[in-house]
Amino acid sequence: MVAVTxxxxxxxxxxxxxxxxxxxxFAAGEFSVIVGPSGCGKSTLLRxxxxxxxxxxxxxxxxxxxxxxADPKDRGVAMVFQNYALYPHMSVRQNLSFxxxxxxxxxxxxxxxxxAVADALHIGELLDRKPSQLSGGQRQRVALGRAIVRDVGVFxxxxxxSNLDAALRVAMRAELAxxxxxxxxxxxxxxxxxxxAMTLADRIVVxxxxxxxxxxxxxxxxxxPANAFVAGFIGSPRMNFIPVEVASVGPDGATVSGPELxxxxxxxxxxxxxxxxxxxxxxxPEHLNLPTEGATAIEGVxxxxxRLGRETGVRxxxxxxxxxxxxxxxxxTVAAGExxxxxxRPDACHLFNxxxxxxxxxxxxxxxxxxxxxxxxxxxxxxxIASRSEQ
Amino acid sequence: xxxxxxxNLALAIGLAFLAIIxxxxxxxxxxxxxxxxxxIVSTTPTMVPHSFTLEHFAKLLTSSDYxxxxxxxxxVSAASMAVTVVLAVLSGYAFFRLRFAGRDFLYRAILLxxxxxxxxxxxxxxxxxxxxxxxxxxxxxVVINVTFAVPFAIWMMRAFLAAVPLEIEEAARLDGASRLTxxxxxxxPLIAPGIASVGIFAFISSWTEYLFAxxxxxxxxxxxxxxxxxxxxGQYQVDWGLMLAGATITTLPVVVLFFFIGRYFVAxxxxxxxx
Amino acid sequence: xxxxxxxxAARREAVFAWTLVAPVILWLGATLVYPLVSSLTLSVENVxxxxxxxxxxxxxxxxxxxxxxxxWLALARSVVWVVGNAAIQTVLAMVSALILEQTFPGVxxxxxxxxxxxxxxxxxxxxxxxxxxxxxxxMINPLLIALGLISQPVGFFSSATSAMxxxxxxxxxxxxxxxxxxxxxxxxxxxxxxxxxAAIDGASRFARFRRITLPLLQPTLFVLTVIGTLLSFxxxxxxxxxxxxxxxxxxxxxxxxxxxxxxxxxxxxxxxxMSVVATVLLMGxxxxxxxxxxxxxxxx
Numbered sequence: 023m024v025a026v027t028x029x030x031x032x033x034x035x036x037x038x039x040x041x042x043x044x045x046x047x048f049a050a051g052e053f054s055v056i057v058g059p060s061g062c063g064k065s066t067l068l069r070x071x072x073x074x075x076x077x078x079x080x081x082x083x084x085x086x087x088x089x090x091x092a093d094p095k096d097r098g099v100a101m102v103f104q105n106y107a108l109y110p111h112m113s114v115r116q117n118l119s120f121x122x123x124x125x126x127x128x129x130x131x132x133x134x135x136x137x138a139v140a141d142a143l144h145i146g147e148l149l150d151r152k153p154s155q156l157s158g159g160q161r162q163r164v165a166l167g168r169a170i171v172r173d174v175g176v177f178x179x180x181x182x183x184s185n186l187d188a189a190l191r192v193a194m195r196a197e198l199a200x201x202x203x204x205x206x207x208x209x210x211x212x213x214x215x216x217x218x219a220m221t222l223a224d225r226i227v228v229x230x231x232x233x234x235x236x237x238x239x240x241x242x243x244x245x246x247p248a249n250a251f252v253a254g255f256i257g258s259p260r261m262n263f264i265p266v267e268v269a270s271v272g273p274d275g276a277t278v279s280g281p282e283l284x285x286x287x288x289x290x291x292x293x294x295x296x297x298x299x300x301x302x303x304x305x306x307p308e309h310l311n312l313p314t315e316g317a318t319a320i321e322g323v324x325x326x327x328x329r330l331g332r333e334t335g336v337r338x339x340x341x342x343x344x345x346x347x348x349x350x351x352x353x354x355t356v357a358a359g360e361x362x363x364x365x366x367r368p369d370a371c372h373l374f375n376x377x378x379x380x381x382x383x384x385x386x387x388x389x390x391x392x393x394x395x396x397x398x399x400x401x402x403x404x405x406x407i408a409s410r411s412e413q
Numbered sequence: 414x415x416x417x418x419x420x421n422l423a424l425a426i427g428l429a430f431l432a433i434i435x436x437x438x439x440x441x442x443x444x445x446x447x448x449x450x451x452x453i454v455s456t457t458p459t460m461v462p463h464s465f466t467l468e469h470f471a472k473l474l475t476s477s478d479y480x481x482x483x484x485x486x487x488x489v490s491a492a493s494m495a496v497t498v499v500l501a502v503l504s505g506y507a508f509f510r511l512r513f514a515g516r517d518f519l520y521r522a523i524l525l526x527x528x529x530x531x532x533x534x535x536x537x538x539x540x541x542x543x544x545x546x547x548x549x550x551x552x553x554x555v556v557i558n559v560t561f562a563v564p565f566a567i568w569m570m571r572a573f574l575a576a577v578p579l580e581i582e583e584a585a586r587l588d589g590a591s592r593l594t595x596x597x598x599x600x601x602p603l604i605a606p607g608i609a610s611v612g613i614f615a616f617i618s619s620w621t622e623y624l625f626a627x628x629x630x631x632x633x634x635x636x637x638x639x640x641x642x643x644x645x646x647g648q649y650q651v652d653w654g655l656m657l658a659g660a661t662i663t664t665l666p667v668v669v670l671f672f673f674i675g676r677y678f679v680a681x682x683x684x685x686x687x688x
Numbered sequence: 689x690x691x692x693x694x695x696x697a698a699r700r701e702a703v704f705a706w707t708l709v710a711p712v713i714l715w716l717g718a719t720l721v722y723p724l725v726s727s728l729t730l731s732v733e734n735v736x737x738x739x740x741x742x743x744x745x746x747x748x749x750x751x752x753x754x755x756x757x758x759x760w761l762a763l764a765r766s767v768v769w770v771v772g773n774a775a776i777q778t779v780l781a782m783v784s785a786l787i788l789e790q791t792f793p794g795v796x797x798x799x800x801x802x803x804x805x806x807x808x809x810x811x812x813x814x815x816x817x818x819x820x821x822x823x824x825x826x827m828i829n830p831l832l833i834a835l836g837l838i839s840q841p842v843g844f845f846s847s848a849t850s851a852m853x854x855x856x857x858x859x860x861x862x863x864x865x866x867x868x869x870x871x872x873x874x875x876x877x878x879x880x881x882x883x884x885x886a887a888i889d890g891a892s893r894f895a896r897f898r899r900i901t902l903p904l905l906q907p908t909l910f911v912l913t914v915i916g917t918l919l920s921f922x923x924x925x926x927x928x929x930x931x932x933x934x935x936x937x938x939x940x941x942x943x944x945x946x947x948x949x950x951x952x953x954x955x956x957x958x959x960x961x962m963s964v965v966a967t968v969l970l971m972g973x974x975x976x977x978x979x980x981x982x983x984x985x986x987x988x
Contacts, residue, residue, distance in 0.1 A: 073586075103583070103584060108584075109599060121589055125589055432798075435801065435805055436804065438820060441820065500715065511702075511705040511708075513702035523716060524974075526716060529724065530921065531922055533963035533966070535947075560719040563715070628951075642811045643929060660816060664809075667807040668804065668807070675800040
């Protein structure tokens with residue numbers, strides 16, 4: 023298994039620059055997920071690694087090799103496409119053996135490998151069927167099998183679960199996680215679904231408009247988002263953002279206040295903040311609740327109630343028009359049209375400066391990167407993650 | 414959506430009308446080719462034959478060169494079909510799936526071929542064939558037929574190629590297939606209906622070609638059916654029976670071909686368009 | 689970082705593409721481009737019989753043909769021919785396509801036999817109609833008399849208008865199935881959802897045809913009409929074999945005139961000049977067609 027390194031990658035489509043100088047390292051054996059909204063360039067980035075899109079500037083390295091110039095077939099990568107891209111006129115067996123035929127492996131080897139992979143993915147009985155005779159989930163497994171059969175160093179996934187129904191998606195997620203544990207392969211996985219990212223990734227790369235917004239372990243991004251974009255993207259339902267003004271700064275944090283928000287101490291570092299600055303306070307819906315002692319409270323009218331049994335989603339509209347989403351206990355009795363106050367504990371909040379950059383939280387959990395696994399290929403010894411994005 | 418009875422009636426009438434104008438003339442011809450001569454030329458024509466004779470066919474097949482014409486036509490049409498298909502598939506793939514400088518211009522230029530009246534190239538081509546000693550050689554006809562079939566054949570390939578998702582080609586590239594292998598093992602099998610359609614189109618165009626066949630072929634032994642049959646008709650003063658027998662036999666190969674592959678052709682043309 | 693990378697991969701693709709199109713280019717170059725150039729040179733010489741030598745005479749041939757009424761009359765007849773064919777074929781093809789698009793028992797088979805007039809060689813078409821329209825033994829005259837439409841057998845090829853009309857009808861009969869099948873393909877590309885939505889919105893069948901079918905079919909229709917026009921201009925064999933250009937030149941369209949001038953009148957260079965003029969006229973029309981046919985932004 024090998025690492026993938028991207029340096030200074032840029033790509034233009036016509037006059038528009040879609041990848042604006044990306045530097046990333048995907049460590050060997052790691053499950054890395056590139057996540058971002060539609061149009062952010064994540065698929066393009068993946069295709070540049072595969073060699074299906076040309077690189078305008080920059081370098082792609084797989085293992086130690088510079089493959090920027092190389093044909094897709096010479097890069098040693100396998101890819102699972104969003105629409106599976108199975109060969110419709112070939113049986114499942116032929117689909118799985120195609121790449122090995124191209125590599126001119128002996129027939130006996132091919133047969134053995136195909137059987138092994140088919141068994142691992144539970145598609146053994148489907149070997150003689152054609153793709154059109156398979157269900158969505160089965161096709162997905164065949165697409166997966168086609169990649170695994172090749173013994174490559176890197177697996178690329180382009181939104182592989184988006185065409186599946188919800189139940190299948192959950193099942194396949196578990197399947198992919200298991201496969202990764204067993205094969206210890208380097209995976210670069212692209213999705214727009216942050217739940218997939220959070221559950222599958224060892225490391226997440228958040229991409230927006232061709233720029234890397236943050237790289238880190240899932241919980242790192244959850245607890246310590248580097249900017250408002252990542253804070254709003256990771257975590258569902260979306261974080262609440264309250265426009266505030268800085269009243270004062272001190273060693274304990276910044277005191278901010280807003281139209282309906284009483285002066286609140288946000289326990290963060292305060293570098294670069296001055297009284298009078300505009301800022302944004304962020305609170306996740308799961309941290310907004312019916313107010314208790316010592317909590318800051320905001321009042322408003324209940325606009326929407328969604329009862330899910332285990333929890334209840336509540337949307338409160340304040341007098342100034344701000345909408346706040348809260349997740350409260352499933353047994354709570356709230357009704358639309360009521361006046362309601364929601365509160366949060368100050369150490370649960372995030373603070374962002376006028377440019378959207380997060381101020382470092384003093385009390386949030388610090389998630390260190392997982393230590394490198396001892397049985398990973400020595401070539402990938404550099405388990406430190408470097409992530410720089412150009413401004 | 415349910416159709417009103419009125420619309421159903423209109424549909425039935427329309428279909429009947431189409432059947433009459435498309436098929437009735439052939440019924441007349443085929444059924445009359447087995448009638449005795451006096452019944453054919455009688456002033457009161459009959460829908461169903463009252464007499465039965467195979468003398469016209471016998472005469473056609475034994476005392477004329479028709480069998481020879483048939484063989485020539487088959488050879489020329491088959492060859493034209495094969496060459497057209499190969500050229501159309503290869504260049505179609507290049508025009509519709511690859512990027513290269515001058516692609517659009519070249520494609521337009523090729524389609525422009527239809528702007529030229531065949532007449533324009535007739536004389537110079539005669540000169541050309543004469544210079545390379547291909548006059549009275551069936552190969553010259555193949556050359557011409559391919560020239561006039563290929564531009565449209567390439568255009569036909571477009572819809573069929575568009576129906577093959579690009580991702581499949583990309584998957585094959587990642588699997589290590591060379592461009593040629595992709596063309597051979599992935600694209601060609603998946604556009605088989607398109608190939609059949611182009612083949613049929615080319616075959617039929619060659620089968621019916623008259624102008625060049627009449628000018629470039631001179632000896633009776635090398636004539637194709639359109640020219641040969643026209644000659645027979647001129648030769649025997651208004652021998653209707655012979656003519657009708659000739660028409661019947663000439664229609665048969667294409668109808669038989671169509672009977673087997675016809676629905677793929679039509680289905681291919683229409684389905685190839687559905688993405 | 690330099691942009692050399694883009695060129696390397698793109699060049700590989702371009703080289704492969706060029707090897708694929710090279711055979712076609714060479715083939716068409718030899719069989720079309722060269723003869724065209726040859727025709728041009730021929731038209732400015734004074735060659736009479738095929739194979740004989742000629743010397744340069746400048747635009748003499750052009751002047752003589754453009755001042756002869758025969759040329760303009762033939763051109764006029766060609767225009768009539770083209771327009772008449774386009775009208776009849778389009779209507780017949782449209783009606784057929786609409787019928788064949790519906791679902792009813794036998795429609796699949798119908799879609800196959802509808803093309804029989806197209807797949808049959810022209811010589812057969814000629815035989816069929818020469819016999820059917822003849823005054824001795826033909827079916828049409830007795831049929832028309834029986835229906836009460838005429839009282840006396842008509843010589844379809846004996847008068848100018850009836851000869852031209854008969855030819856146009858026969859040619860259209862021969863070609864409309866081909867256009868019908870192409871139109872059918874276009875019709876089937878229109879999603880059924882649109883019709884259903886329109887029906888719910890209260891649109892009658894005719895309204896659905898006018899506001900959905902026609903606009904969405906329009907590009908295909910346009911392209912087929914233009915191609916059909918180009919091809920029908922060039923039709924030679926049906927006219928030649930049925931009427932030979934007669935009676936008394938009534939059906940002598942431009943291709944017929946060119947053929948006669950070259951092979952019966954032994955005035956090769958004049959014929960070449962006429963061809964060149966015809967080509968130039970058609971080019972204008974073809975450029976229009978090609979702009980609609982050429983690949984757009986959808987291709988890679």
